[in-house]
Amino acid sequence: MVVPAEHALHEAIQVSPLILSDDVRRQKIENCVAKMRLSAVTARKIQDVFISEMNKGIHQQPSSLQMENTYIPELLNGTEEGLYLALDLGGTNFRVLLLELAHGAPIRQEVKQYYIGSELRVGSAIPLFDYLAECVSDFVISQGLQNVELPLGFTFSFPMIQHSLDVGVLVTWTKTFNCPDAVNKDAVRLLREALDRRGDTKVKVLAVLNDTTGTLVQGSTLDHNTAIGLVLGTGSNACYLERADRVEHWETERHGESEVIIDIEWGAFGDNGVLDFIKTDFDRENDANSLIVNSFTFEKYIAGKYLGEVVRVILAKLTKQRLLFVGDSTSDSLLTTGNLTTDLVSHIEQDSLDGGDSNTKEILEKFGIIPDEDDIRIVQYVCEVASNRAALLVSICLASLLDRIDKEQVTIAVDGSLYKHHPRLEGWMKQYISLLCTPGRKFKLIHAEDGSGKGAALVSAIAHRLKKRLQ
Ligand code: GLC
Numbered sequence: 001m002v003v004p005a006e007h008a009l010h011e012a013i014q015v016s017p018l019i020l021s022d023d024v025r026r027q028k029i030e031n032c033v034a035k036m037r038l039s040a041v042t043a044r045k046i047q048d049v050f051i052s053e054m055n056k057g058i059h060q061q062p063s064s065l066q067m068e069n070t071y072i073p074e075l076l077n078g079t080e081e082g083l084y085l086a087l088d089l090g091g092t093n094f095r096v097l098l099l100e101l102a103h104g105a106p107i108r109q110e111v112k113q114y115y116i117g118s119e120l121r122v123g124s125a126i127p128l129f130d131y132l133a134e135c136v137s138d139f140v141i142s143q144g145l146q147n148v149e150l151p152l153g154f155t156f157s158f159p160m161i162q163h164s165l166d167v168g169v170l171v172t173w174t175k176t177f178n179c180p181d182a183v184n185k186d187a188v189r190l191l192r193e194a195l196d197r198r199g200d201t202k203v204k205v206l207a208v209l210n211d212t213t214g215t216l217v218q219g220s221t222l223d224h225n226t227a228i229g230l231v232l233g234t235g236s237n238a239c240y241l242e243r244a245d246r247v248e249h250w251e252t253e254r255h256g257e258s259e260v261i262i263d264i265e266w267g268a269f270g271d272n273g274v275l276d277f278i279k280t281d282f283d284r285e286n287d288a289n290s291l292i293v294n295s296f297t298f299e300k301y302i303a304g305k306y307l308g309e310v311v312r313v314i315l316a317k318l319t320k321q322r323l324l325f326v327g328d329s330t331s332d333s334l335l336t337t338g339n340l341t342t343d344l345v346s347h348i349e350q351d352s353l354d355g356g357d358s359n360t361k362e363i364l365e366k367f368g369i370i371p372d373e374d375d376i377r378i379v380q381y382v383c384e385v386a387s388n389r390a391a392l393l394v395s396i397c398l399a400s401l402l403d404r405i406d407k408e409q410v411t412i413a414v415d416g417s418l419y420k421h422h423p424r425l426e427g428w429m430k431q432y433i434s435l436l437c438t439p440g441r442k443f444k445l446i447h448a449e450d451g452s453g454k455g456a457a458l459v460s461a462i463a464h465r466l467k468k469r470l471q
Contacts, residue, residue: 090157153460214455219413233416267299
């Protein structure tokens with residue numbers, strides 16, 4: 001028997017119907033992407049698996065969820081003052097920031113963005129960290145602060161094993177980075193050594209964190225109910241405030257903490273095979289085309305680095321099966337890995353939302369394709385199916401987290417290019433989360449702009465305060 005909540009979920013996750021002049025063609029296309037469409041029953045099954053993986057991870061049992069202790073036991077308390085630096089590595093942009101705080105709130109911010117070329121992203125550790133240190137010096141000197149002792153929070157948005165607030169051992173690279181000799185090394189140590197080699201500033205690295213943690217902390221300055229930090233950008237991940245007594249991995253001395261931020265690292269969800277029941281051939285091909293294969297299974301279903309590629313792989317298959325662009329000699333460029341970036345999916349989704357086709361046409365024309373009406377509908381349909389699956393998967397995890405946190409009102413602070421630019425994710429997520437969590441839970445999604453940058457400076461202020469208290 002279908003219970004009402006499941007029925008509502010079933011209804012909510014339907015995508016717009018594909019309407020084509022040729023019904024046989026429509027049916028073939030729908031069949032081809034059918035496995036991308038998750039049912040309400042499958043959604044619940046994923047939710048059960050996620051909850052079970054979270055429990056195993058927090059109890060230090062084998063799990064695809066790392067549930068890493070960040071050693072951040074409290075948020076800002078309004079006493080933080082002075083100048084704090086942040087270094088933000090791992091997302092679309094690499095930046096150095098300076099934040100001036102008064103009464104725990106930012107009153108001034110300076111930011112400089114730097115470019116990291118692919119030879120540094122995919123090379124060895126020393127040149128990469130030397131470059132990071134060079135950018136820190138350049139920034140600090142340009143601010144005239146080379147002789148001032150400055151606490152720095154290092155946002156290093158990759159899976160780490162944290163031994164303390166300022167020790168983060170890299171587990172694996174993800175997204176667009178791969179410098180194999182940095183794996184198993186402490187990112188803070190690599191940065192400190194690079195800063196020491198230069199010796200031209202007085203920067204003190206006090207904390208290493210992940211972008212989701214920065215987002216949670218930044219969000220908490222906007223809304224004090226913030227208990228989850230979510231990043232939906234190049235990669236995807238979330239962290240949340242966990243009860244300290246539930247956390248088993250705790251290497252430093254405890255000081256009666258009641259909560260601590262846990263970095264879930266949900267990008268790796270399913271790396272142990274627990275999610276294989278939703279894997280499609282498109283996902284297998286997307287993985288095979290990625291920088292580090294057989295890792296970060298879940299991230300490859302949902303994040304900005306991959307969503308465009310999933311769509312491209314589907315479109316390429318439909319084209320080869322002569323179900324798409326039939327009347328046009330398709331340019332090879334759409335058949336080439338990496339050529340359809342996620343921002344284009346967002347533009348096409350905007351058309352679907354508006355009932356228009358101008359973005360879709362323009363994008364396809366750039367690929368050398370003159371689409372007919374049916375081609376446009378199919379491309380829009382595929383973008384919607386892939387985007388909708390991402391929204392549902394993220395919502396499943398967030399709903400499970402809300403139930404785990406079990407507070408009367410929880411705010412989810414969100415940052416990341418995909419969330420910001422995709423026109424439909426937020427709307428879908430609001431709807432799906434409320435249908436997937438325990439009925440009646442109150443939650444809010446807020447945009448914590450630049451959480452990964454500002455949040456790191458805020459975390460260094462918290463670290464500075466904690467350090468002084470324990471001295
Ligand atoms: C990847 C990283 C994770 C980060 C996320 C979002 O999944 O492993 O640490 O939070 O990307 O940038």
